Amino acid sequence: MDVSHIxxxxxxxxxxxxxxxxKYVLVLAGAGxxxxxxxxxxxxxxxxxxxxxxxxxxxxxxxxxxxxxxRSRIEAxxxxxxxxxxxxxxxxxxxxxxxxxxxxxxxDKNFQIIDSDDQxxxxxxxxxxxxxxxxQWPPRQAVWFINEQxxxxxxxxHIDDSNNYQTQILNKVYAEYEVICQRSAVVDFAELLLRSLxxxxxxxxxxxxxxxxxxxILVDEFQDTNELQxxxxxxxxxxxxxxxxxxxxxxxxxGWRGAKIENIQDFSRDFPNSQLVKLQQNYRSTGNILKAxxxxxxxxxxxLGKELWTKDDDGELIKLFTAFNEVDEADFVISHIxxxxxxxxxxxxxxxxxxxxxxxxxxxxxxxxxxxxxxVYGGLRFYxxxxxxxxxxxxxxxxxxxxxxxxxxxxxHPPRGLGQKTVSVIxxxxxxxxxxxxxxxxxxxxxKVLNNRATGxxxxxxxxxxxxxxxxxxxxxDHFANAxxxxxxxxxxxxxxxxxxxxxxxxxxxxxxxxxxxxxxxPESEHRNFNELTAFLSTTALDAGNTNKxxxxxxxxxxxxxxxxxxxxxxxxxxxxGLFPHQNSIAEGNLxxxxxxxxxxxxxxxxxLCISYAEQRQLFGQTKPTIxxxxxxxxxxxxxxxxxxxxxRWNVTPPGMKQKSRVDTNATVFAIGQLVxxxxxxxxxxxxxxxxGKSARINVNxxxxxxxxxxxxxxNLRAL
DNA sequence: CCCAAGGTATTTTTT
DNA sequence: ATACCTTGGG
Numbered sequence: 001m002d003v004s005h006i007x008x009x010x011x012x013x014x015x016x017x018x019x020x021x022x023k024y025v026l027v028l029a030g031a032g033x034x035x036x037x038x039x040x041x042x043x044x045x046x047x048x049x050x051x052x053x054x055x056x057x058x059x060x061x062x063x064x065x066x067x068x069x070x071r072s073r074i075e076a077x078x079x080x081x082x083x084x085x086x087x088x089x090x091x092x093x094x095x096x097x098x099x100x101x102x103x104x105x106x107x108d109k110n111f112q113i114i115d116s117d118d119q120x121x122x123x124x125x126x127x128x129x130x131x132x133x134x135x136q137w138p139p140r141q142a143v144w145f146i147n148e149q150x151x152x153x154x155x156x157x158h159i160d161d162s163n164n165y166q167t168q169i170l171n172k173v174y175a176e177y178e179v180i181c182q183r184s185a186v187v188d189f190a191e192l193l194l195r196s197l198x199x200x201x202x203x204x205x206x207x208x209x210x211x212x213x214x215x216x217i218l219v220d221e222f223q224d225t226n227e228l229q230x231x232x233x234x235x236x237x238x239x240x241x242x243x244x245x246x247x248x249x250x251x252x253x254x255g256w257r258g259a260k261i262e263n264i265q266d267f268s269r270d271f272p273n274s275q276l277v278k279l280q281q282n283y284r285s286t287g288n289i290l291k292a293x294x295x296x297x298x299x300x301x302x303x304l305g306k307e308l309w310t311k312d313d314d315g316e317l318i319k320l321f322t323a324f325n326e327v328d329e330a331d332f333v334i335s336h337i338x339x340x341x342x343x344x345x346x347x348x349x350x351x352x353x354x355x356x357x358x359x360x361x362x363x364x365x366x367x368x369x370x371x372x373x374x375x376v377y378g379g380l381r382f383y384x385x386x387x388x389x390x391x392x393x394x395x396x397x398x399x400x401x402x403x404x405x406x407x408x409x410x411x412x413h414p415p416r417g418l419g420q421k422t423v424s425v426i427x428x429x430x431x432x433x434x435x436x437x438x439x440x441x442x443x444x445x446x447x448k449v450l451n452n453r454a455t456g457x458x459x460x461x462x463x464x465x466x467x468x469x470x471x472x473x474x475x476x477x478d479h480f481a482n483a484x485x486x487x488x489x490x491x492x493x494x495x496x497x498x499x500x501x502x503x504x505x506x507x508x509x510x511x512x513x514x515x516x517x518x519x520x521x522x523p524e525s526e527h528r529n530f531n532e533l534t535a536f537l538s539t540t541a542l543d544a545g546n547t548n549k550x551x552x553x554x555x556x557x558x559x560x561x562x563x564x565x566x567x568x569x570x571x572x573x574x575x576x577x578g579l580f581p582h583q584n585s586i587a588e589g590n591l592x593x594x595x596x597x598x599x600x601x602x603x604x605x606x607x608x609l610c611i612s613y614a615e616q617r618q619l620f621g622q623t624k625p626t627i628x629x630x631x632x633x634x635x636x637x638x639x640x641x642x643x644x645x646x647x648x649r650w651n652v653t654p655p656g657m658k659q660k661s662r663v664d665t666n667a668t669v670f671a672i673g674q675l676v677x678x679x680x681x682x683x684x685x686x687x688x689x690x691x692x693g694k695s696a697r698i699n700v701n702x703x704x705x706x707x708x709x710x711x712x713x714x715x716n717l718r719a720l
Numbered sequence: 721c722c723c724a725a726g727g728t729a730t731t732t733t734t735t
Numbered sequence: 736a737t738a739c740c741t742t743g744g745g
Binding site: 254542558 | 729731
């Protein structure tokens with residue numbers, strides 16, 4: 001058999017991983033070392049060489065994007081569709097199992113998935129009905145508690161709260177939440193995993209079925225698995241199962257949402273006689289970038305140990321820019337990008353990374369002023385938009401009217417006279433009688449419990465949903481168009497928000513109909529056991545529709561969202577104590593995860609890496625001096641080109657600072673960044689100005705005596 | 721039912 | 736600074 005197409009383009013270690021014969025294999029794949037390539041080639045090896053049926057292979061990822069990429073690369077390498085192979089996210093796989101065995105999982109046939117926004121709303125309502133003061137008991141904290149318990153595999157009944165009042169209260173919310181979800185026939189994200197874990201664990205025949213079927217399980221980004229996902233994998237890994245896990249402990253940056261770095265660290269203990277393969281040759285970055293990354297991550301104590309190397313040259317030094325403030329920092333970054341573009345490059349070569357999303361503002365306004373195309377990643381996704389969720393809640397009700405969560409959202413939206421009072425009567429009645437709100441509504445209409453007006457309005461609402469439900473048998477797009485039309489949402493938004501904004505919402509609703517018409521329903525494979533409507537609704541919950549337009553523009557994103565990506569030119573900004581590493585992480589003692597985050601950031605760069613910090617930064621409305629990040633000290637200075645010395649000082653007002661930096665006074669006009677001299681304090685740099693006329697003040701960072709606020713009128717400053 | 725005023729928090733994100 | 740949420744008055 002000719003295996004050259006699978007092995008030819010691999011290095012020695014990659015081949016070892018792809019052809020490994022051990023039952024349990026852990027591949028420690030450094031950044032840019034060909035991790036996905038190894039997974040894809042491994043699967044091709046199994047199918048083409050070891051003659052494993054596609055049907056017997058399961059590949060698990062965390063994101064839909066990764067799953068889609070993996071599947072398409074597998075099919076490209078095999079030269080045919082990988083039918084029967086399960087290549088999906090944890091949640092999507094769990095979901096498939098639950099649709100297949102909904103009865104054993106004790107779920108309604110038409111159960112729906114709620115997203116984190118729905119979950120928060122639901123928890124808020126429950127806490128309100130339990131009369132918990134939201135100031136004392138923040139709903140977000142309760143959501144966090146519930147998800148944390150589920151991720152640990154615990155139901156409310158398993159939790160010992162006898163010694164802790166706070167746990168008692170939170171667990172009471174959890175218990176009530178479980179009841180409402182079950183009655184509403186909805187499951188949240190963590191529930192998908194927990195429910196399918198319980199399904200496999202409590203039904204030996206089902207466990208046996210999956211263990212017989214999937215003899216080859218492959219896991220991507222293994223360092224990001226949480227306790228529940230790990231337990232789920234172990235339940236599926238039977239005596240005959242081959243488990244192939246790929247990950248990088250140095251890139252574990254999701255500890256804060258439950259990822260257990262221990263899962264990768266303890267792999268060899270939990271899976272005896274496992275084979276460890278390290279991929280350390282990097283195909284992405286220059287030598288200097290890798291040296292910096294290696295030196296930084298070496299400061300972490302708990303590591304499996306790995307050092308990246310490249311056949312590539314050292315390349316350029318890492319540029320370090322010390323900015324006066326965040327505006328100056330943005331100006332440096334953007335002008336540097338301009339230079340890059342003038343030379344040879346494209347805008348899309350460049351990415352600006354930051355620790356927290358709020359930092360994007362300054363870069364954005366600079367781009368706007370200079371007419372530079374840019375794109376910020378990580379905003380609201382399509383299916384999370386309010387108007388889309390509104391429409392989907394109507395549609396969800398047509399599939400499953402018992403969904404209280406959806407009913408609450410739309411019963412009076414757009415307003416139809418069913419205000420808080422009426423809704424709370426319905427809610428209480430449903431709760432007391434242990435029925436869904438939909439059933440409560442029906443009983444209210446028959447029983448005339450409410451006054452005539454409310455009864456009539458309620459009957460009207462019920463009739464509306466029922467009328468929408470009739471079109472359920474139509475083509476998906478017609479069903480959607482009908483529901484949207486009858487809901488009155490478009491008119492509502494146009495009236496409330498005026499033409500421009502309302503029109504945007506209206507267009508989004510049309511886009512939803514489009515999405516329905518383009519939906520690829522696959523009853524033979526992916527959507528077996530799903531009807532078309534349920535399949536679509538599940539997709540909207542599990543795959544929130546990332547719009548990936550690749551125009552030529554500068555990209556801005558948090559370091560977390562940059563994981564897995566690479567760019568020729570990378571800026572890491574805001575390297576200041578408290579910002580990066582973040583204050584909260586320092587306080588929680590999570591410095592190692594912050595350092596891994598910095599490692600991820602550095603290893604995104606292919607050719608040129610620029611890092612920067614500001615000497616003072618505005619945060620929460622206050623400008624404060626900063627301390628440079630300790631990570632700067634951990635990068636060897638011989639790798640750094642410190643631009644502080646040889647960057648030209650401003651002799652014109654930098655763009656974007658015309659308003660803020662100039663002061664209207666008869667005295668000299670000073671720009672931020674300008675060098676000035678003072679009779680007593682000597683030379684310094686203008687940091688900020690404030691006020692106007694004779695009371696105008698100026699903030700100068702003097703080289704000798706530090707920061708001073710001076711009244712311009714009296715200070716007698718001279719520009720240099 | 722809508723709007724304005726005031727209080728509060730403000731890391732990172734996928735499913 | 737600012738965005739989000741609750742609350743009170745019209």
